[in-house]
Amino acid sequence: MLDDTDRRLLRHLLADPGLGTAELAERAGITAATGWRRLEKLTAAGVIKAQEAVIDWRRLGYEVEVALRFTLDKTEPRAFDEFLAAARLVPEVTGIETFLGRVDVRLTVIARDMQHYADVYRSRILMLPHITDIEALMLIATIKDAEALPL
Structure with missing residues (x-):
């Protein structure tokens, strides 16, 4: 091609x-x-999907980045749709991904500091519907972050 x-x-x-x-x-x-x-x-042909700005959130004062992995209540038929709709409304959520397997959804959340993260977690994340389990992974360092392909 x-x-x-x-x-x-x-x-x-x-x-x-x-x-x-x-x-x-x-x-x-x-x-x-x-x-x-x-x-x-x-x-x-869809090979180039978009050209976009990549913003360094740390330079804007967001020092904390956490990946939250969620397992949702699969007995509820609207669980995924309702969870995703609610997660989109949280301003600190910068990424939403869905998976097949033990983890259903991963959210990337940014915060200015740990106190801000704790506030976001308690007041917004824990209020998301249909959560049965959450696992948090705090970003320490990004070693490789490239969307480049070996062309």
Whole structure:
């Protein structure tokens, strides 16, 4: 599906998402017009889903990041839908993922400090519906955080 030119474009896009089309094309060794057409084709095919800003929450004063793993009450038919709808309303929740297996849902929660986290946990997280079990994993360090593929 992808040829070497597409792979070069994607590698440069992943390395520096802020580059304009002309600069990406130049680095990939093609004309700007060719680069634009190929990027449009990759976007239309769903290979490129979006270009987005990545915000460093720590620089904005959020020092605590916790992954919470939930097991939900599977005897309740609306448990997943109601839990997910309520979790989306918690401003400190920056990520929601669902799983098959022992864990049903994982939420990523940020907080300014441990007191803020404790307040969010007690007043918002514990109020989410249909929880049967919660496990907390506090982030200590991020060793690798890349969405890049070996192109």
